[in-house]
Amino acid sequence: MISEIDDEKKEIENEEADKEEEDVDIEGNGGEGDAAATKKKKKRKKKKKKKKGGATVGVVKEPSLKPPSRGLKETAFTDYYVKYGQTDPPTIPVETLFANKELFEGEIQLHSLESQLYRENSEEARALDRLQVDLYQKLRLGAEIHRQTRAYAQSFIKPGIPLVEMCTRLENKNRELVQEAGLERGIGFPTGCSLNNCAAHYTPNPGDETVLAYDDVMKIDFGTQIDGYIIDSAWSVSFNERYDPLLKAVQEATETGIRTAGIDVRLCDVGAEIQEVMESYEVEIDGKTYPVKTIKNLRGHSMGQHQIHAGKTVPTVKNGCEAHIKMEEGEVFAIETFGSTGRGYVMEDMECSHYMKNFHAPHVPLRLNSSKKLLSHINKTFGTLAFCRRWLERDDGGSLTVNGDRGKQEKYMGALKNLCDVGIIEAYPPLCDTKGCYTAQYEHTIIMRPTCKEVVSRGDDY
Numbered sequence: 416m417i418s419e420i421d422d423e424k425k426e427i428e429n430e431e432a433d434k435e436e437e438d439v440d441i442e443g444n445g446g447e448g449d450a451a452a453t454k455k456k457k458k459r460k461k462k463k464k465k466k467k468g469g470a471t472v473g474v475v476k477e478p479s480l481k482p483p484s485r486g487l488k489e490t491a492f493t494d495y496y497v498k499y500g501q502t503d504p505p506t507i508p509v510e511t512l513f514a515n516k517e518l519f520e521g522e523i524q525l526h527s528l529e530s531q532l533y534r535e536n537s538e539e540a541r542a543l544d545r546l547q548v549d550l551y552q553k554l555r556l557g558a559e560i561h562r563q564t565r566a567y568a569q570s571f572i573k574p575g576i577p578l579v580e581m582c583t584r585l586e587n588k589n590r591e592l593v594q595e596a597g598l599e600r601g602i603g604f605p606t607g608c609s610l611n612n613c614a615a616h617y618t619p620n621p622g623d624e625t626v627l628a629y630d631d632v633m634k635i636d637f638g639t640q641i642d643g644y645i646i647d648s649a650w651s652v653s654f655n656e657r658y659d660p661l662l663k664a665v666q667e668a669t670e671t672g673i674r675t676a677g678i679d680v681r682l683c684d685v686g687a688e689i690q691e692v693m694e695s696y697e698v699e700i701d702g703k704t705y706p707v708k709t710i711k712n713l714r715g716h717s718m719g720q721h722q723i724h725a726g727k728t729v730p731t732v733k734n735g736c737e738a739h740i741k742m743e744e745g746e747v748f749a750i751e752t753f754g755s756t757g758r759g760y761v762m763e764d765m766e767c768s769h770y771m772k773n774f775h776a777p778h779v780p781l782r783l784n785s786s787k788k789l790l791s792h793i794n795k796t797f798g799t800l801a802f803c804r805r806w807l808e809r810d811d812g813g814s815l816t817v818n819g820d821r822g823k824q825e826k827y828m829g830a831l832k833n834l835c836d837v838g839i840i841e842a843y844p845p846l847c848d849t850k851g852c853y854t855a856q857y858e859h860t861i862i863m864r865p866t867c868k869e870v871v872s873r874g875d876d877y
Contacts, residue, residue: 473500482569484652486662491876493570496563508594509560518555521871526677540865557639557646562874564589574629579619582606597817603638603645604801614854617845618768634856643721647749648872649858664696664707665754669857672750686730708759715750746863757852769843771801779837785830
């Protein structure tokens, strides 16, 4: 009798050590039936624990939730990621979610020039392709994080949401899914949410109380980065169907730019094709018809490691650059187009929110201690990636990994202006067309692979 009771006590101690809460009666007879029942309970608990700890991926489901906004494909679902076993809302880091499986390729297209079609079956091109698998995987990981983050954002972007809240929720989810680790991985640049006549480079500063309205046209442009390799992708949000022709014009123009792109393609030819498609559309607003114009001084761009603008630009109009500049093997481009019901030309306006360290920043002796302190913070937190004032005023100063909860910058505006004045930091104010007009944007990241071009940021939404 005593030995049976001692055995049951040991079992209870083991269960408590495993943090299993179970009431076991060790009083009374303590017969073999009780001991057997206790063993069965313990056995069942072990199975449950194994199931819980063995797989972090959730149940695979069919996506079913549609976004409340316009401007996306019919195939768009805000919970599309549940088909991979992701939770809803997404909480499992994407690298963990795909730990035991390969990341999917983006959309594969052949290079557009007939002289380059041989590359698809070329053994030499395939060998060169295999040498870049590590780079492709980093970009594909960043792209999947972008897709899941934007799908989550599409679920709550509705009229009435304050833009500060919208950007904060999107960016926090981006940090969570990418497993933010400073310069190693994180957000590629601040979330752009430019409204109406403002086409680019607007994100709310601290204290900005702007609220999204039903009749707004908003451009959502954000990025992810893995080891400095950036995914840059954007789409337009509207709720009023009257803007559908504007959004369709820009979406088709971006797709035209992607189709035209390829190794040895002249960048000026890409611009000519984009303009022809964009300006074949018109939109009627309040009984007046407006031709859709390409915003000629906003362009796509090549990207490098920790460098969002790597030197080449992709024009969106005919004769937009010198004829000899071509796309080359191995380059990564952000193909983006902007359409407008205004004059098709933007100028700097409103309060600046976007800043970025000059990739080729000169060495300048700084006299102000506040400038030295702020530059040190920028170097270790953002490097040469873009940042915004909201991030400087977070408790972590833009990176919990780098700064902990003691990174918040205080009274930094004078120092930031000084760094801009000496050319170390570049300010990127909002870019706006004429007041009262509407602008739209779509953008994808593509890789000029030796065998093909890969639209790595492609999704079911756009």
